[in-house]
Amino acid sequence: xxxxxxxxxxxxxxxxxxxxxxxxxxxxxxxxxxxxxxxxxxxxxxxxxxxxxxxxxxxxxxxxxxxxxxxxxxxxxxxxxxxxxxxxxxxxxxxxxxxxxxxxxxxxxxxxxxxxxxxxxxxxxxxxxxxxxxxxxxxxxxxxxxxxxxxxxxxxxxx
Amino acid sequence: xxxxxxxxxxxxxxxxxxxxxxxxxxxxxxxxxxxxxxxxxxxxxxxxxxxxxxxxxxxxxxxxxxxxxxxxxxxxxxxxxxxxxxxxxxxxxxxxxxxxxxxxxxxxxxxxxxxxxxxxxxxxxxxxxxxxxxxxxxxxxxxxxxxxxxxxxxxxxxxxxxxxxxxxxxxxxxxxxxxxxxxxxxxxxxxxxxxxxxxxxxxxxxxxxxxxxxxxxxxxxxxxxxxxxxxxxxxxxxxxxxxxxxxxxxxxxxxxxxxxxxxxxxxxxxxxxxxxxxxxxxxxxxxxxxxxxxxxxxxxxxxxxxxxxxxxxxxxxxxxxxxxxxxxxxxxxxxxxxxxxxxxxxxxxxxxxxxxxxxxxxxxxxxxxxxxxxxxxxxxxxxxxxxx
Numbered sequence: 001x002x003x004x005x006x007x008x009x010x011x012x013x014x015x016x017x018x019x020x021x022x023x024x025x026x027x028x029x030x031x032x033x034x035x036x037x038x039x040x041x042x043x044x045x046x047x048x049x050x051x052x053x054x055x056x057x058x059x060x061x062x063x064x065x066x067x068x069x070x071x072x073x074x075x076x077x078x079x080x081x082x083x084x085x086x087x088x089x090x091x092x093x094x095x096x097x098x099x100x101x102x103x104x105x106x107x108x109x110x111x112x113x114x115x116x117x118x119x120x121x122x123x124x125x126x127x128x129x130x131x132x133x134x135x136x137x138x139x140x141x142x143x144x145x146x147x148x149x150x151x152x153x154x155x156x157x158x159x
Numbered sequence: 160x161x162x163x164x165x166x167x168x169x170x171x172x173x174x175x176x177x178x179x180x181x182x183x184x185x186x187x188x189x190x191x192x193x194x195x196x197x198x199x200x201x202x203x204x205x206x207x208x209x210x211x212x213x214x215x216x217x218x219x220x221x222x223x224x225x226x227x228x229x230x231x232x233x234x235x236x237x238x239x240x241x242x243x244x245x246x247x248x249x250x251x252x253x254x255x256x257x258x259x260x261x262x263x264x265x266x267x268x269x270x271x272x273x274x275x276x277x278x279x280x281x282x283x284x285x286x287x288x289x290x291x292x293x294x295x296x297x298x299x300x301x302x303x304x305x306x307x308x309x310x311x312x313x314x315x316x317x318x319x320x321x322x323x324x325x326x327x328x329x330x331x332x333x334x335x336x337x338x339x340x341x342x343x344x345x346x347x348x349x350x351x352x353x354x355x356x357x358x359x360x361x362x363x364x365x366x367x368x369x370x371x372x373x374x375x376x377x378x379x380x381x382x383x384x385x386x387x388x389x390x391x392x393x394x395x396x397x398x399x400x401x402x403x404x405x406x407x408x409x410x411x412x413x414x415x416x417x418x419x420x421x422x423x424x425x426x427x428x429x430x431x432x433x434x435x436x437x438x439x440x441x442x443x444x445x446x447x448x449x450x451x452x453x454x455x456x457x458x459x460x461x462x463x464x465x466x467x468x469x470x471x472x473x474x475x476x477x478x479x480x481x482x483x484x485x486x487x488x489x490x491x492x493x494x495x496x497x498x499x500x501x502x503x504x505x506x507x508x509x510x511x512x513x514x515x516x517x518x519x520x521x522x523x524x525x526x527x528x529x530x531x532x533x534x535x536x537x538x539x540x541x542x543x544x545x546x547x
Contacts (some may be wrong), residue, residue, distance in 0.1 A: 009437050014180040021178055026171070034174040042178055046186040053431055053439060083174060097170050117167030148163070 013049055021045055024062055027128050028069050030113035031106050033082025044069030066128045100150040107131070108143030115140050181318070184311040234428040234443050235421045241490045242417035246410045249534050256289040256296055256538050259404045260530040262436055265302050267523045272320045279309040279521050280317070280325055285530070289538040294355060294406040297538040309523055354400050357407030361415045363422065370396045370419065385479050385499070390423050391447035395497075398483035402492040402529065413490070434484045434494040436528045444482035451476040456511070470511055477501065496526035 024044060029037030044065040048055055055061045083098030101109055110129060114120040115136075122140065126133040249257050265282035272278060283303040290296040306325050308314040317323070354375060360366050371389045379399050386392050397416045400408075420426060420443070429442040455469045477500060484494040499522040533543035 009433050010184075013183075017178070017180040017183055021183075025175065025178060029171060029175055034176075038176060038178065042183060042186055045178065045183040049183060049187045053433065083170070097166060101167070101171075113167060113171055116164050117171055119164075119168075 009052065013052060016048070017045055020062055024065055024069070026118060027062075027066055027110065027114060030110045030117075031070065033102065034084075036082075040069035040072065043072040047072065060127055063128050063130060067130065096151055100147050103150060104143050104146055108139045108146065111136050111140035112143040112147060116144060181311075181315055185315060187311075234426045237428050237441060238417050238421035238426070238443065241485060241487070242414045242421065245413035245417055245490045247489050247491065248408055248410050248413065249532075251292040251534060254291075254536065255544065256291050256535050256540075257404055257532070258535040258541055259288050259532045260541070261286045261288075261527050262530050263527045264307075264523070264525060267521070268306075268325060269521050270325045272316065272323060274320050276316050276320070278313040278317050278325075279523060280306045280313065281309070281523065283307050287541070288353060288404050289535065290353065290404055290406060291538075292406070353404050353406070355406040356400055356412060359400075359412055361409070361411040363415055363418045366412075366415045367393055367419050367422075375399070385447075385497070387447050387449040387479075390425060391445065391479070391481065393419060393423055394426060394445040394481050395495075398481070398492055398495050402483070402495050402527065403532075417490070429482065432484060434528050435526055436494075436530050438484075438486070438493055438528075440484040440486045440493050442482050442484045444480055447479045447481065449474075449477050449479070475505065477504065491529070491532070494526060494528040496524060498524040
């Protein structure tokens, strides 16, 4: 149907974007970086609007949209640098942090950013990514070890 | 120095540009208009697989399908199913009224903002109708002052311009008309048609003939005037009657209307949708195609087409999509809609002096959505006396 008015469906969707959107956005940024992750999240949310009836009946819409975003943006990924260094380096950031995160395999990076960075539980990451909780935990441990090694090699020590 | 956990969060969060709902709506709208195309490389393989699978399903389940199958056959099955269950007719006792509340559009406004862009807007209108078994009652038309927009991009343009007061907007909501007495028909006031269907035949062939005649042409003038084919007339009138409100409707007539619709070539099943007032149902649609053609226009006072003082005007091809949404549980038509394409029609303001279009006229979609319906005890009550 064309020319839809701002009705109850739109208002519900605005709430969905405001509450669920940031979580989906962060998960896809963790996987694809700032720009491509944003693009994937926008694609997934546009898909969510078009298929809101089906999504309303799903148990895990964020997990589904995570896969939709990943699949839709896969062919159009543009940026090779996932986390470009900011023009002005903040003194409290590790200068190699962006590069270190980008160097991790995708699944390890998602686990490290969402669990170690944002405080998600491994079950929450498992729900979104469709992996087993134990697998997510393994990715987290390996990813953190790898990231610490990357930062240490470059002269920075982290607990 | 922050610990690694906090550092990761601060670093990642610092580069995230938030997404707004407006941005998502715009993106989805672009998809509607075909601006956002999936990458062919990634679509081709799944399409081939899906195509083969669909072909197998078709061959196994519907071996008798010929030309015109697919969504059309699905529409016919759905409509015949509705026909078999079309017994839900409100029974009006003495002193009772059928109350229906419809949401539709008021006048269209094409408003040019200070920034130079034009937005397409309208005011929402609520029609409340109370009608008894004899066709008498009352109706109230209420206009709502908040401007509504025909597309999300119109709304975004208006928001970007600082939400200015639009010329068409009235300062407040209010009743624009109240009328009592016989309400069939009420052409001067009611945008929602009311039909007296007491004399309509209930055999499909006779009913189809009645629908292709001039019957009800004046009750639903907008859609009917734009119909090019006789099938279009059948779809528009049958759907409008099924939507109501009606006088004299019977289960047999409702069944026959669904059966007539099931046999119209070109009616397709669009599946589950949400209508303009947020209610879900099954949408069926029909596209009436008007081919490019020539029309003669008289140019002198009292001089008609065919005379030397006339010009031939080329009218480009266009189409009108008519759709209706059925609540599958009650087999009630809860929305009817007309959507012309292209939305911007080239116009010759004075064909006698112009050879090419100088302006474009926005041809807006038009819909009527049922907000509520009930059998009530008086012509002012909106509370059901029993389940309708």
